[in-house]
Structure formats: C-alpha cells, structure tokens
Amino acid sequence: xxxxxxxxxxxxxLADVFDGATILVGGAVGAGLPxxxxxxxxxxxxRGLTLVxxxxxxxxxxxxxxxxxxxxxxxxxxxxxxSRIISPMPFPPNAGGQIEDSWxxxxxxxxxxxxxxxxxxxxxxxxxxxxxxxxTALGTRFQEGRERREIDGKSxxxxxxLKADFALLKAxxxxxxGSLVYQGSGRNWGPVMAMAARIGVAEVGRICEPGGLDPxxxxxxxxxxxxxxxxx
Amino acid sequence: xxxxLDDHQIALRxxxxxxxxxxxxxxxxxxxxxxxxxxxxxxxxxxxESGVLGYxxxxxxxxxxxxxxxxxxxxxxxxxxxxLNSLDETAAMLRGGHVDFAVxxxxxxxxxxxxxxxxxxxxxxxxxxGTSLDLAAGARRLVAMMHHTAADGxxxxxxxxxxxxxxxxxxxxxxxxxxxxxxxxxxxxSKxGLVLTEVAPGWRADDLVALTxxxxxxxxxxxxxxxxxxxxxxxxxxxxxxxxxGPLAVGDIPDGATIMIDGFAGPGGMAHYLLVSLRDxxxxxxxxxxxxxxxxxxxxxxxxxGRQAIDHSILIDNNQVRKAIASYPxxxxxxxxxAFELAYRKGDVELExxxxxxxxxxxxxxxxxxxxxxxxxxxxxxxxEGKETRTIEGKEYLLERGLRAxxxxxxxxxxxxxxxxxxxxxxxxxxxxxxxxxxxxxxxVDEIVAPGDLDPELIVTPGIYVSRVVRRPPEFSAYE
Amino acid sequence: xxxxxxxxEREVVAMRVAKxxxxxxxxxxxxxxxxxxxxxxxxxxxxxxxxxxxxxNCGPLADEGEEDIDxxxxxxxxxxxxxxxxxxxxxDGFAMIRGGHVDVTVxxxHQVSAKGDLANWMLPERGVGxxGGAMDLAAGAKQVIVAxxxxxxxxxxxxxxxxxxxxxxxxxxxxxxxxxxxxxxxxxGLVLKEVAPGWTPEEVQxxxxxxxxxxxxxxxxxx
Numbered sequence: 001x002x003x004x005x006x007x008x009x010x011x012x013x014l015a016d017v018f019d020g021a022t023i024l025v026g027g028a029v030g031a032g033l034p035x036x037x038x039x040x041x042x043x044x045x046x047r048g049l050t051l052v053x054x055x056x057x058x059x060x061x062x063x064x065x066x067x068x069x070x071x072x073x074x075x076x077x078x079x080x081x082x083s084r085i086i087s088p089m090p091f092p093p094n095a096g097g098q099i100e101d102s103w104x105x106x107x108x109x110x111x112x113x114x115x116x117x118x119x120x121x122x123x124x125x126x127x128x129x130x131x132x133x134x135x136t137a138l139g140t141r142f143q144e145g146r147e148r149r150e151i152d153g154k155s156x157x158x159x160x161x162l163k164a165d166f167a168l169l170k171a172x173x174x175x176x177x178g179s180l181v182y183q184g185s186g187r188n189w190g191p192v193m194a195m196a197a198r199i200g201v202a203e204v205g206r207i208c209e210p211g212g213l214d215p216x217x218x219x220x221x222x223x224x225x226x227x228x229x230x231x232x
Numbered sequence: 233x234x235x236x237l238d239d240h241q242i243a244l245r246x247x248x249x250x251x252x253x254x255x256x257x258x259x260x261x262x263x264x265x266x267x268x269x270x271x272x273x274x275x276x277x278x279x280x281e282s283g284v285l286g287y288x289x290x291x292x293x294x295x296x297x298x299x300x301x302x303x304x305x306x307x308x309x310x311x312x313x314x315x316l317n318s319l320d321e322t323a324a325m326l327r328g329g330h331v332d333f334a335v336x337x338x339x340x341x342x343x344x345x346x347x348x349x350x351x352x353x354x355x356x357x358x359x360x361x362g363t364s365l366d367l368a369a370g371a372r373r374l375v376a377m378m379h380h381t382a383a384d385g386x387x388x389x390x391x392x393x394x395x396x397x398x399x400x401x402x403x404x405x406x407x408x409x410x411x412x413x414x415x416x417x418x419x420x421x422s423k424x425g426l427v428l429t430e431v432a433p434g435w436r437a438d439d440l441v442a443l444t445x446x447x448x449x450x451x452x453x454x455x456x457x458x459x460x461x462x463x464x465x466x467x468x469x470x471x472x473x474x475x476x477x478g479p480l481a482v483g484d485i486p487d488g489a490t491i492m493i494d495g496f497a498g499p500g501g502m503a504h505y506l507l508v509s510l511r512d513x514x515x516x517x518x519x520x521x522x523x524x525x526x527x528x529x530x531x532x533x534x535x536x537x538g539r540q541a542i543d544h545s546i547l548i549d550n551n552q553v554r555k556a557i558a559s560y561p562x563x564x565x566x567x568x569x570x571a572f573e574l575a576y577r578k579g580d581v582e583l584e585x586x587x588x589x590x591x592x593x594x595x596x597x598x599x600x601x602x603x604x605x606x607x608x609x610x611x612x613x614x615x616x617e618g619k620e621t622r623t624i625e626g627k628e629y630l631l632e633r634g635l636r637a638x639x640x641x642x643x644x645x646x647x648x649x650x651x652x653x654x655x656x657x658x659x660x661x662x663x664x665x666x667x668x669x670x671x672x673x674x675x676x677v678d679e680i681v682a683p684g685d686l687d688p689e690l691i692v693t694p695g696i697y698v699s700r701v702v703r704r705p706p707e708f709s710a711y712e
Numbered sequence: 713x714x715x716x717x718x719x720x721e722r723e724v725v726a727m728r729v730a731k732x733x734x735x736x737x738x739x740x741x742x743x744x745x746x747x748x749x750x751x752x753x754x755x756x757x758x759x760x761x762x763x764x765x766x767x768x769n770c771g772p773l774a775d776e777g778e779e780d781i782d783x784x785x786x787x788x789x790x791x792x793x794x795x796x797x798x799x800x801x802x803x804d805g806f807a808m809i810r811g812g813h814v815d816v817t818v819x820x821x822h823q824v825s826a827k828g829d830l831a832n833w834m835l836p837e838r839g840v841g842x843x844g845g846a847m848d849l850a851a852g853a854k855q856v857i858v859a860x861x862x863x864x865x866x867x868x869x870x871x872x873x874x875x876x877x878x879x880x881x882x883x884x885x886x887x888x889x890x891x892x893x894x895x896x897x898x899x900x901g902l903v904l905k906e907v908a909p910g911w912t913p914e915e916v917q918x919x920x921x922x923x924x925x926x927x928x929x930x931x932x933x934x935x
Contacts, residue, residue: 139400211795
C-alpha cells in the first residue's frame with residue numbers, strides 16, 4: 001500500500017514547504033499550538049511565508065519547550081522568513097514583541113480580520129464554497145470593500161474562501177489513516193484548518209493502528225490529514 | 233469621594249443580569265473573570281470562543297481540566313455537561329443567535345451603543361479585534377463590562393467613539409466600576425441614548441453625569457448597584473428540557489409549522505417515536521424538511537430483512553403534509569411509489585428539490601447565522617433556475633440561502649438532561665446539522681443520563697441547540 | 713448485427729473502473745455497477761471509501777443476521793464495522809465532496825454527452841426524481857467516472873451529443889466506462905480509447921449517439 005502518512009520527523013514532514021507558501025498554524029491561547037512543526041519550519045529554509053493563525057498563537061505565553069524566550073512564530077518573523085500574517089490577533093495587546101516591531105518597521109504585512117470570519121472563510125475554502133454571507137462586522141471597518149446584501153430582511157457581508165498550502169496542527173492522537181482526536185480546547189482550529197489546506201500536517205502525541213481510535217470520537221477524519229508525526 | 237468598585241464587584245453586578253440555564257460568551261480581559269466569580273451551581277453556561285461550553289473558572293493556582301482553557305487562555309475546569317467544540321463551531325453558535333449573552337470589555341462605548349474593543353485600542357495602528365466582533369454580532373444581548381474612566385481620568389463612555397468601531401450599535405448594557413447604564417432600547421432599531429439606572433454605593437447621579445463624556449439621562453427609578461449573587465433569596469431553576477413523553481414533546485406543534493425530520497432515509501437515525509406522536513397529535517399543513525420524503529418502507533432502505541420501518545409516510549397518509557423540501561423524495565423504483573409520490577401525482581403535496589449537499593449546507597447556514605453562500609453544486613441544471621449565478625475566480629457558483637424551521641425532530645443515541653447528544657454510527661448524518669437550525673429542537677434518545685455521564689470530547693450536538701429531550705420507550709417498535 | 717454481439721459483464725466493467733482508482737485515494741461509489749468496483753481493487757492497493765451516509769473508510773457489507781441499522785452506506789446496505797472507520801455529519805460529508813477532498817466518484821448515468829455533461833437524476837416521463845448526492849459529487853469530486861451499460865433497454869445509446877434528460881452537472885465526466893468501450897469526453901468531442909474484445913470501433917460507433925474520435929493509441933479493453 002502506498003499510504004505513508006506517517007513521517008519520521010517534523011523536518012521531513014515539512015521538507016517541501018516552498019518559498020511563498022501559505023501556512024495555517026493551529027492552536028490558540030495556550031492550547032493546540034504545533035510547537036514541533038513550527039520549530040521544523042524554522043529549521044527549514046522557506047522564505048516569504050504567509051502565516052495564518054489565531055489569537056495567542058503568536059504570543060510568548062505559548063513558548064513551552066522553547067528556550068529562546070520567543071515564540072516560534074516570533075522566531076520565524078525575526079529570521080525574516082515571514083512576509084505576511086493573517087490573524088485576528090497577531091500579537092498580544094500591549095506586548096507585541098518581535099512581530100509588532102517587524103510590522104512597524106514595514107518588514108511584514110498584517111491583515112487583520114475578526115476571528116469568527118477567519119474560521120468561516122477557512123471553512124468555505126475547505127468545503128468548496130465560493131463565498132459566504134455573514135452578519136459579522138456590519139458597520140465596522142471590515143465592511144469596506146465587501147459586498148453588502150440584504151437576505152430575507154437582514155444585512156450580510158460577502159466573505160471569500162481562504163485556502164492554504166499547508167496546515168500545521170496538533171492533536172492528542174491519530175490513527176495511521178490520519179484521523180485525529182484532540183484534547184480539551186486544543187481542538188480549536190484543528191478541524192477547520194485541516195479542511196482548508198492542501199496538505200494537512202499534524203503532530204500528535206500517539207499514532208495508533210486503524211481501530212485504535214473510537215470511530216465516534218474522531219473529530220478530524222483522515223481525509224483532511226496528509227501527514228503525521230509522532231511527538232510524544 | 234466614595235471608592236470605585238473593584239473588578240470582582242463589577243463582575244458580581246454583571247452576573248445579576250444572568251439567569252440559570254443561559255449561555256454567556258465571555259470576551260477577553262475583564263469578562264474572562266466572570267467564570268471565576270460565578271458559583272458553579274447557579275446553572276450558567278459559559279462559552280469561550282476557543283471551544284469550551286459550560287465551564288467554571290479555576291481558583292487561584294489550580295490547574296483546571298487537562299488542556300482546557302478559557303477565553304483569556306487561563307486554565308478552567310469542565311463542569312458536568314460541558315462540551316468541547318472547534319472554533320468554527322463556537323463562532324457558529326454566536327452568529328446563529330444561540331448565545332443569550334455576551335460580555336465584552338470595550339475601551340470606549342458611545343451613546344449609540346457602538347464600541348471600540350480594548351484589544352483594538354491596545355494595538356495602535358493595527359486594531360486587532362480578536363473575538364470581539366463575533367461576540368458583538370451574535371449574542372442576543374451584549375453587555376459592556378469596563379472601567380468608567382481611563383487612567384488619565386477621561387471618560388470611556390463617549391458621545392461618539394474616537395477609535396475604530398468593533399461593534400456598531402450593539403451594546404445593550406454598560407456595567408462599570410461606577411454605574412450601570414442602559415443603552416436605550418426604546419427607539420426602534422436606533423439606540424439613541426444612555427440612561428443611568430444604577431450608581432455605585434456612595435455615588436450620586438450628578439457625579440456620574442460629570443464623569444461621563446456623553447449625554448446621560450438619569451432614570452427616574454435610579455437605584456444603588458447591588459452585588460448579591462443570582463442564587464439569592466429566591467433561587468431560579470434551570471428550565472427543564474426532559475419531557476416525559478413524545479405526545480408532550482410535540483404537543484405544541486401548530487398547523488402550518490415547518491419541521492425538520494432526519495434519518496438519512498431511515499430507519500437508523502429517524503425519530504420514529506416523535507413521528508408517531510406527531511401523527512397522533514394531528515397538526516396539518518406541515519412543511520417537512522428532510523433528506524427523503526419517506527422511502528424506507530417501500531424499498532426497505534437500511535431495514536433488516538422481514539421488517540417494515542415507520543417513516544414520513546405515516547404523516548403523508550394522515551394528510552398532514554403540504555410540502556416537502558428534500559433531496560431524495562421518492563422511491564428509486566418507479567414500480568414501488570411511496571406515499572409521498574402518490575400524493576404528489578395527485579397534486580396534494582408540493583415538492584422543493586434540493587441537492588443533498590446543498591440541503592446540508594443550507595441547514596448549516598440557517599443554524600450558523602449565515603444568510604447565504606455560493607456553491608458549485610447544481611450549476612447548469614434545473615436547480616439553477618431562478619437563482620443567481622456568479623463566476624468567482626473562474627468557477628461558476630449558485631447562490632443558495634440558509635434554511636431554518638420551527639421544529640426539528642432528531643434521533644440521538646443518548647442525551648444528558650442538559651440536552652447534550654451523542655449519536656451512533658451513520659445515524660448522525662443530518663441530525664447534528666438540523667439541530668441548530670430550528671427554533672425548537674426535540675431529541676428522541678434511547679437513554680437520558682445525568683450531566684457528566686457523556687464524555688465532553690464525544691458530544692456531537694451541544695445542549696445549546698436542544699430544547700427538549702424525550703426517551704423512546706423501550707417497548708416502542710420502529711417497525712410496523 | 714452489433715446489437716446481438718456479446719457485451720462485457722457488469723463485473724468486467726467494474727474491474728476496468730477499479731484500475732482507475734488511485735492508491736491511497738478517497739473514493740465515493742454510486743449505486744449499480746459502481747458498487748461492484750470495490751470488489752476489484754488490487755490487493756496491494758489501499759482505497760478509502762466515502763459514503764454520503766456519513767462514514768469514511770468503510771469496508772465490506774455486513775453478513776445476514778449481522779445488520780445494524782446505525783451502520784449503512786448511502787445505498788441503504790448494511791456495513792461491517794471495520795478498523796479505522798470514521799463517522800461524521802452530512803454537512804461534513806459534503807464539505808469533503810465539494811471541497812475537492814474526494815479524489816474519484818464512480819456514478820451510473822441515464823445519459824452522458826460527448827462534452828461530459830451527466831444526466832442521472834431524473835427520467836422525464838416520471839415527472840419527479842431524486843438528486844441525492846449526485847449533483848454535489850458531479851460538481852465537487854476531483855474526477856467523475858461514469859460506469860454504465862452503453863445502451864438502455866430499448867438499445868438506445870446512453871451516450872449522446874447533447875443530453876435531453878435533465879442534467880446533473882455540466883462537463884463534469886472525465887471518463888466513461890461501458891460494456892462496450894472506454895471513452896473520454898474532451899472539448900473537441902468524445903475520444904474512443906478502448907473497445908471491448910471482439911468489437912471494432914465502427915461497431916461501437918454504430919451504437920453510440922455521439923461522434924467518436926479514435927484515440928491514436930486506441931486499444932482493446934485493458935484489464
């Protein structure tokens with residue numbers, strides 16, 4: 001069988017990340033951040049990356065296992081490897097660190113969008129929709145440049161799908177078919193980012209044979225996950 | 233001058249707005265403290281957009297449940313009946329109008345009820361809103377929890393926000409360390425004024441008018457702020473979701489109602505007991521939204537040999553159905569027509585045919601507060617007639633709209649008394665998609681258990697989407 | 713007369729289609745000949761089956777007496793529980809389809825046009841039909857293969873220049889495998905790639921309602 005979803009190391013799982021790739025980074029406020037994959041991304045050479053991540057993923061509070069005192073995303077930014085960030089909260093308010101500095105110096109671009117809008121744009125990308133009409137952000141700066149539409153007496157803004165080349169995810173366990181289960185709030189961005197990326201890569205605490213996960217408990221089916229690395 | 237309230241007291245005052253059984257989404261900053269202040273037994277269901285519903289703040293130094301974090305990233309504890317969700321799901325709960333309350337911490341609120349979120353103010357030039365727009369757009373009632381004045385003494389309550397707007401005309405109530413101010417709801421849709429309804433102990437209305445940089449009307453019923461908890465002298469009860477019988481659970485379905493019924497085609501995943509109860513109840517002129525319009529009994533779809541399953545046909549035969557919205561309405565066999573097809577040929581029922589994936593997506597949109605979406609499905613077919621088509625990045629799409637119903641009859645495997653549901657095998661299919669899309673969702677299960685008896689990682693339909701739970705009697709047969 | 717000549721068995725058509733399934737790919741099989749395809753996938757190859765009933769990685773059918781009403785495929789057949797199965801909702805199942813995550817779908821058809829239009833959901837004389845998941849599969853699967861008999865029971869070609877039945881999707885079919893031939897719809901027209909053993913391209917053309925372009929490497933059915 002030519003299945004081979006299991007990779008021996010994070011570096012090998014991300015060996016083909018190319019210059020200019022768009023990369024979704026899972027995790028939020030303390031849970032689900034794929035630190036091992038981010039480190040491998042940092043060890044690779046790709047430049048000009050677009051990173052998409054949520055509140056908390058860029059912050060110092062998520063540096064478990066990182067001795068540099070900077071988050072992995074900060075390190076990537078500091079190395080000049082990131083050209084663009086799409087995020088509802090790219091760095092912590094009042095403590096922006098390296099990411100804020102690089103942005104203020106014009107070294108990286110940042111696109112801000114509401115968190116739920118990001119989630120729905122990713123889902124639209126993963127689910128093959130051409131766009132979705134959301135009620136979020138009416139009357140705010142985010143409605144600029146967006147089509148406004150009345151549907152059944154309510155106003156909505158048209159949001160476009162967002163797709164990516166890679167998604168870096170963290171899960172509690174996987175089977176070799178790529179199906180994932182998460183732990184606690186670590187689930188956050190995993191399911192929707194896995195859908196929206198061409199290549200879903202997950203670091204997981206444990207990889208088991210098919211049948212090792214309760215089929216009712218699987219949250220992200222293996223169809224959305226292309227590569228697995230065991231990081232106990 | 234009297235002292236200002238501390239954050240704990242502000243939190244206590246906000247909690248007085250809430251009622252047992254309600255769901256409250258918490259923003260970052262001050263609101264994230266509410267889950268630590270509220271007693272776990274008052275029946276409030278806190279929602280953190282990061283993906284946990286029904287949690288309790290951990291006391292100082294405690295570790296909380298493994299891997300579970302609240303809206304500010306600090307550890308929290310799951311309570312019996314908690315469920316875990318992905319971020320797109322929690323955003324859908326908010327947008328879909330399923331959350332009773334949201335609490336945000338604005339840097340500024342203006343007299344229209346528009347606000348600038350604290351994170352936008354604290355990221356100058358970038359204005360990162362985090363989750364605040366989702367909370368503002370979605371919750372039925374929005375509370376601004378904040379300090380009345382900034383560090384330099386200037387008012388945080390202003391005539392018009394000077395910074396970016398993160399929510400337009402959406403704040404219903406402002407609770408500060410000095411006062412409670414309602415954003416006047418009585419002017420139709422435009423919120424035209426701030427009314428001072430309560431002041432902190434030792435403060436006078438005049439003090440507040442002077443400290444507030446916006447026109448402030450003083451309520452004739454002005455009172456002093458109180459901080460006693462909601463479990464006070466007359467404890468309110470969490471509304472009961474468990475119904476003792478099918479007939480009671482469907483008793484109020486009126487003639488002309490729109491009802492979602494799942495079961496991919498049945499019998500697995502179909503709420504047979506509720507269907508029979510609805511047949512016996514007799515409501516007429518119903519519109520049913522369902523994958524099929526009842527085919528299991530004519531072709532034995534998914535039916536063990538020698539059995540004949542109950543399906544939608546019992547409603548058709550009883551002349552209760554006026555219209556079906558379905559993807560697979562008739563038997564695949566011309567020679568074995570279903571009750572629906574016979575009625576359709578006679579002109580007794582109408583049919584709206586929807587591709588299966590479009591039906592699922594329209595239901596999701598209905599439940600998730602999405603007005604419509606562009607799908608590639610059905611382009612160039614009869615389904616496209618009368619619909620807007622649009623080319624997006626070289627690909628053609630159809631505009632489809634969200635779909636909602638008055639009632640939804642779904643079939644789970646087990647539910648807890650808070651309405652959390654788990655399914656079994658392929659019987660999940662449309663059930664979990666429909667549950668959020670109806671005003672009243674009624675679940676039929678084999679077993680009703682206590683909160684905490686279902687693994688929060690396994691809950692598929694959170695109780696926020698479920699109004700009524702009924703147990704299928706063990707002696708009830710899905711077959712005739 | 714070509715009409716009287718021996719045509720391929722349904723199983724042979726399924727066997728030919730099975731060769732098209734990518735190793736490690738995600739596949740959705742429709743009802744009829746498509747259902748048979750899974751029986752002919754090479755033993756050293758892994759194919760993941762997706763069903764709109766809400767299950768991924770499904771396997772063989774359940775034995776008699778082992779039926780579980782909570783474990784069915786989209787055709788209402790009972791499945792065996794197999795290791796690695798995953799259950800999901802309909803909305804997730806169709807996100808997989810429309811989102812381009814399903815590599816191949818194999819469907820039956822009433823008609824297929826030379827340009828690859830598919831008609832498989834309604835017989836006009838009945839006045840009502842079932843779409844089910846067909847339109848989403850036609851629009852969303854990366855590759856749509858039609859497996860069917862070449863002609864209907866009145867010996868009319870099911871392959872036509874333009875569909876006169878209501879269509880399921882436009883220009884969506886990438887390969888047609890029948891009991892007579894393997895054909896590929898292209899913008900230039902329908903390319904005949906393989907013919908059943910004992911049949912000439914001329915005989916196939918005679919039973920085909922669209923003009924066939926002979927492939928330069930036209931060959932006998934390859935199994």
